[in-house]
Amino acid sequence: MHTFDLTLDRLTKVEGSAALDIRVCENKVEYAHFKITEYKRFFTTAMKGKPIAALPQLLARICGTCSNAHLLASIEACEKALGITPSEQTIILRDLTMHGLIIRDHALHLYLFSLPDIYGKDAFLDFDENDPEQHQLLHDAFDIKAAGNFLATLIAGRSVHAIHPTIGGYLHFPDKAGIEEAVAKLQAIRPAVLRLIKVFEASPFHFDRKTNFMALVPENHYGYLAGSIKTSLGGVIPEEKFREHLERVVLPYSQASAYRHKGEAYMVGSLARMNLAKDLLHHETKASVPSTLDKFPSTDIYFNNIAQAVEILHSVDEAIEVLSTREIMPEPVVKTAPREAVGVGVVEAPRGTLYHKVAMGDDGIVKEGEVIVPTGQNQANIEEDIARLVEELIPVTPKEKIGFEIEKLIRAYDPCMSCATHFLKVSWL
Numbered sequence: 001m002h003t004f005d006l007t008l009d010r011l012t013k014v015e016g017s018a019a020l021d022i023r024v025c026e027n028k029v030e031y032a033h034f035k036i037t038e039y040k041r042f043f044t045t046a047m048k049g050k051p052i053a054a055l056p057q058l059l060a061r062i063c064g065t066c067s068n069a070h071l072l073a074s075i076e077a078c079e080k081a082l083g084i085t086p087s088e089q090t091i092i093l094r095d096l097t098m099h100g101l102i103i104r105d106h107a108l109h110l111y112l113f114s115l116p117d118i119y120g121k122d123a124f125l126d127f128d129e130n131d132p133e134q135h136q137l138l139h140d141a142f143d144i145k146a147a148g149n150f151l152a153t154l155i156a157g158r159s160v161h162a163i164h165p166t167i168g169g170y171l172h173f174p175d176k177a178g179i180e181e182a183v184a185k186l187q188a189i190r191p192a193v194l195r196l197i198k199v200f201e202a203s204p205f206h207f208d209r210k211t212n213f214m215a216l217v218p219e220n221h222y223g224y225l226a227g228s229i230k231t232s233l234g235g236v237i238p239e240e241k242f243r244e245h246l247e248r249v250v251l252p253y254s255q256a257s258a259y260r261h262k263g264e265a266y267m268v269g270s271l272a273r274m275n276l277a278k279d280l281l282h283h284e285t286k287a288s289v290p291s292t293l294d295k296f297p298s299t300d301i302y303f304n305n306i307a308q309a310v311e312i313l314h315s316v317d318e319a320i321e322v323l324s325t326r327e328i329m330p331e332p333v334v335k336t337a338p339r340e341a342v343g344v345g346v347v348e349a350p351r352g353t354l355y356h357k358v359a360m361g362d363d364g365i366v367k368e369g370e371v372i373v374p375t376g377q378n379q380a381n382i383e384e385d386i387a388r389l390v391e392e393l394i395p396v397t398p399k400e401k402i403g404f405e406i407e408k409l410i411r412a413y414d415p416c417m418s419c420a421t422h423f424l425k426v427s428w429l
Helices: 043-047 052-060 067-082 088-118 132-156 176-201 239-244 270-280 283-288 303-325 374-393 399-413
Strands: 004-010 018-025 028-036 212-217 228-231 247-249 258-260 341-349 352-360 366-372 424-428
Touching (some): 018 374, 028 374, 043 052, 043 366, 052 352, 067 088, 067 341, 067 352, 088 132, 088 176, 088 399, 132 303, 176 303, 212 270, 212 341, 228 239, 239 341, 258 374, 270 303, 303 399, 374 399
Antiparallel strands (some): 018 028, 341 352
């Protein structure tokens, strides 16, 4: 029987900072405290008193990784408050902006953070250029990220902190030469994405624990910007009613708010989206990886990484189709007078469902607002997974190796503590 405390002081290969305290008594985990320690940067307070037109670019600064998701969520919330209905072309451009983000961000996580674990490397740049397989993966990583960056820059002006999307439309539009170059780059990386999917399908890592999954699910295509919030238990939640269903939980050891649904932990992210909406994926994606999709729905947390790789392929395929078949023309930004109203914006950021809420006065000044990020929603589920994992490892794994196994599991979630916080300090207390 083992009784000990564990502290992970720094978790590596994740976005942001966090720590972990675990207490084990006679082989049972008394608690696992996943402490997000860089959350309170007061963005929701900073919203107050700002003109609503300034809000999206302010809130995009919450994160330097998925800033474009925050930008689009805030724009949607502001448009709902203002009574603006975006044009069909604007919706298409926003979809393309998200596809650029998904391609770039998922590639960052999978290649630089998760892949070294599979190959027994400390870091991605430790891969051997003289090994043909590792050489290929090195170049695939940079090619995929570059294509995602190019798409985002073409459509949104920047791959991070985009400048073209605005309330009511876009301020700039891609030209024909840029569109043709984007299509060529996306077509060129498709084989690399298929290789990436195979690598994560062959991963030896598995951790299975039944939980609830939640995601924004569109009606007729796999996307990230519209739909209803659905759960794997059969629940359907309108976007504007989200606050009636997400239960905020104050954790005294963490600066981030945790959340539960009907008193239970739940998971958001690529695995949740794939479990709930895989049938809506692009037809080319479904035709290319049918055996991969047969693995879903799944409760294996490591399958979140497979789902991320499939989402890269979907974003590549859908972006190619849209850019090849739709003519994009300049159009004016839709404008309207301010009014006293509340608006809610919900998008699927790379790491899961992201909520923005804004209350505006009739003078166009923000009275209050709220932001709920994916990693905060996953926090309770991560803690429950860690507790189960540690109890399974204690009888068969030396204590000094348990911390690394915990890190691998948390990395599978692809947490972003910049939004929610740097990883990982574990304390066995």
